[in-house]
Amino acid sequence: MRLEIRGVHFNYGSTPALEDVSVEVGEGEVVSLVGPNGSGKTTLLKCINRILSPQRGTILLEKRDVSKVSLKELARLAGYVPQSAARSFPTTVFDTVLLGRKPYLGWAVSARDKDVALNLLRSMGMEDMILRDFNELSGGEKQKVLLARALAQEPAVLLLDEPTSNLDLRHQLEVMDLICSLAKGNGVSAIMAIHDLNLASRYSDRVILLKKGLVYAAGEPGSVLVPENIREVYCIDTIINEDSGKPYIIPLAPCHTSPPAEAVQQG
Amino acid sequence: MRASEAKELYSKFTTRKIVFILAGLGSLAAFTLFTVTIGSAGLSLSDVAHALFARIFPFSNIESTHLADVVVWKLRLPRIVMAVVGGAGLAVSGAIMQGVTRNPLVSPFTVGVSSAAAFGASIAIVLGFGLIGGESYIVMTNAFVFASIAAFLVYGLARIRGVTGETLVLAGIALMFLFSALTSLLQYFASEEQLQAVVQWMFGSLSGASWENIVTASILLFLCLPFLMKYSWDLNAIASGGDEIAKSLGVNAPRVRVVCLILAALITAGIICFTGVIGFVCLVSPHIARLLIGADHRFLLPCSAVLGALLLLVADTVGRNIISPVTIPVGIVTSLIGVPFFVYLLMTRRKEYWI
Numbered sequence: 001m002r003l004e005i006r007g008v009h010f011n012y013g014s015t016p017a018l019e020d021v022s023v024e025v026g027e028g029e030v031v032s033l034v035g036p037n038g039s040g041k042t043t044l045l046k047c048i049n050r051i052l053s054p055q056r057g058t059i060l061l062e063k064r065d066v067s068k069v070s071l072k073e074l075a076r077l078a079g080y081v082p083q084s085a086a087r088s089f090p091t092t093v094f095d096t097v098l099l100g101r102k103p104y105l106g107w108a109v110s111a112r113d114k115d116v117a118l119n120l121l122r123s124m125g126m127e128d129m130i131l132r133d134f135n136e137l138s139g140g141e142k143q144k145v146l147l148a149r150a151l152a153q154e155p156a157v158l159l160l161d162e163p164t165s166n167l168d169l170r171h172q173l174e175v176m177d178l179i180c181s182l183a184k185g186n187g188v189s190a191i192m193a194i195h196d197l198n199l200a201s202r203y204s205d206r207v208i209l210l211k212k213g214l215v216y217a218a219g220e221p222g223s224v225l226v227p228e229n230i231r232e233v234y235c236i237d238t239i240i241n242e243d244s245g246k247p248y249i250i251p252l253a254p255c256h257t258s259p260p261a262e263a264v265q266q267g
Numbered sequence: 268m269r270a271s272e273a274k275e276l277y278s279k280f281t282t283r284k285i286v287f288i289l290a291g292l293g294s295l296a297a298f299t300l301f302t303v304t305i306g307s308a309g310l311s312l313s314d315v316a317h318a319l320f321a322r323i324f325p326f327s328n329i330e331s332t333h334l335a336d337v338v339v340w341k342l343r344l345p346r347i348v349m350a351v352v353g354g355a356g357l358a359v360s361g362a363i364m365q366g367v368t369r370n371p372l373v374s375p376f377t378v379g380v381s382s383a384a385a386f387g388a389s390i391a392i393v394l395g396f397g398l399i400g401g402e403s404y405i406v407m408t409n410a411f412v413f414a415s416i417a418a419f420l421v422y423g424l425a426r427i428r429g430v431t432g433e434t435l436v437l438a439g440i441a442l443m444f445l446f447s448a449l450t451s452l453l454q455y456f457a458s459e460e461q462l463q464a465v466v467q468w469m470f471g472s473l474s475g476a477s478w479e480n481i482v483t484a485s486i487l488l489f490l491c492l493p494f495l496m497k498y499s500w501d502l503n504a505i506a507s508g509g510d511e512i513a514k515s516l517g518v519n520a521p522r523v524r525v526v527c528l529i530l531a532a533l534i535t536a537g538i539i540c541f542t543g544v545i546g547f548v549c550l551v552s553p554h555i556a557r558l559l560i561g562a563d564h565r566f567l568l569p570c571s572a573v574l575g576a577l578l579l580l581v582a583d584t585v586g587r588n589i590i591s592p593v594t595i596p597v598g599i600v601t602s603l604i605g606v607p608f609f610v611y612l613l614m615t616r617r618k619e620y621w622i
Binding site for chain 1: 270273274276277280365366369371496497499500501503504506507508509511512514515516517518519557558561562563565
């Protein structure tokens, strides 16, 4: 197993965000974390990355306890792709990707560091943009650069926080294709928080459905993304179309059988 | 584009930055020599050259007049070298503080270091009270000690809520107002003469520069600078992505922030305790550097230093010659010259860098 999460609990103050969460991700596997706002998707990603420290439970990356490795080693094991990039001082695309080599760099940049960054940008068709200012890129281009930066860390596991939330349809598909081809081609595992159930269904090997910090259901998309589960967790009625081989979820309306306040916890 | 072309493009980009910094250093050296030759003493170029070389090569037979020797080595050069060291140090300090707080409006002013120094100096001037040193040094030592105290106070306050960029800036602004109020209080009770001395100090001036001051300021600058340069990549990570991203890249952002903040504050304190408050150069030099060569701290720090030194030197040269023999304090001229130049750069900025 690349990533083993065992019985993780996390509270923000007295508010529990994760309760007894256990997840395993194998080599080259793409796993989606789905669930309503506030169900703990992002919190779980941040625990893996040690941006947050869980109160209980262990997280093993490549059999190593993430709470015990140095930050630098952790950065070589896990690459993190944020939801969107904050605006920053002007930096070129190439320098942004080179930052992904930080866990390997001394002060000087080696030829290998440059090769890694360049090959990633080429594989995304962005080699013509290497000297562009990152801030001036479109949302889709930025997301690809951030993905390239995380991949430049040469991680065993990619952590993605809603990688498609700011993207148009074409870029959504491009980014997801890229993640899947990396998983299948290079064996990089990916675990991502994602809101779009149809993208999750189409691109993931497994889906983990979270409800208020608990794993409500986990398994292949077809077994997890069924109307009963979605109704219970999101409190909406859906119909599922299986023409494409993967479940395609068509939301109909919020259901009123259970109180909505229960499902829509604070985000 | 082929891989080799892209790589070449990037290495040219890096080379251009290095060439730019070296060219800046060259012009700084040239301008430094030029400024030695101008002043109200009416020395000719050859007088100045003789005076310079007579001391640099003491065993050669170059003769110099006593007047030229005093004007060049006691009056002009200390002032000029202090402008170079001070401008460089303040600019580096500003670049660091903007980087670690990810905030382009921050400078040693905003984190309270300058107003604390002013308060320290005011205590010495108004109350005649000094923490360390003899009568003639208490203004400087007080300014230095209070500036350092401010840096540690900011850190202490920020630490209670976690050392993020925002808490540093907020704690710094709070301290700035506190020390400004305390200084005003002292001014309120000061005599006419003392009041003038305080205001004079707060203008920022290079008139008091001496070789001892320069050595002290330089030692602090050159001790701290290598450490700051070493953190270049960590600063890049913090400045470009923020704390969470920096952490995911293996950078301990709070620790880097604290170390860099304290070092930058020390550099600032080591300069403004001799010169008084010279504010604008530390805010604007890093911005000019970023507009010209980008935000990679490996190049940004040396480039800011060169530009800061140039800006302060040009400002002081203008200040002491424009309505000679009256010297306008350098703090005032820096803003008068720097603002139009900065606005010009901002308005004409292209999408890519200048070089």
